[in-house]
Amino acid sequence: METKREYDLIVIMNPELALEQAKEELESILKEFNAEIKIADVLGRKDLQYERKKYTNGLYLEYKILLDKAKASELQYRLNIHNNVLQYFLKNLAKK
Numbered sequence: 001m002e003t004k005r006e007y008d009l010i011v012i013m014n015p016e017l018a019l020e021q022a023k024e025e026l027e028s029i030l031k032e033f034n035a036e037i038k039i040a041d042v043l044g045r046k047d048l049q050y051e052r053k054k055y056t057n058g059l060y061l062e063y064k065i066l067l068d069k070a071k072a073s074e075l076q077y078r079l080n081i082h083n084n085v086l087q088y089f090l091k092n093l094a095k096k
């Protein structure tokens with residue numbers, strides 16, 4: 001039996017991507033992990049505080065998702081190795 005938890009996911013994507021391409025790439029990864037997207041929001045292109053993968057700005061995307069708790073670490077690994085992901089923040093909203 002899957003135990004789904006609610007997570008807040010903020011991803012900084014490669015700024016050279018088109019907005020739709022960035023959303024499609026991220027949402028296809030989330031679908032691989034059977035994540036249910038509750039809210040998807042584009043925060044836009046913003047300057048980074050420091051350089052990441054030779055970029056000084058990034059495309060920020062925010063998602064509220066339901067995800068099986070056992071798949072959260074697998075998702076983090078996948079985001080770490082994805083070429084177009086500069087950085088991400090995954091927070092379990094159940095933890096205070």
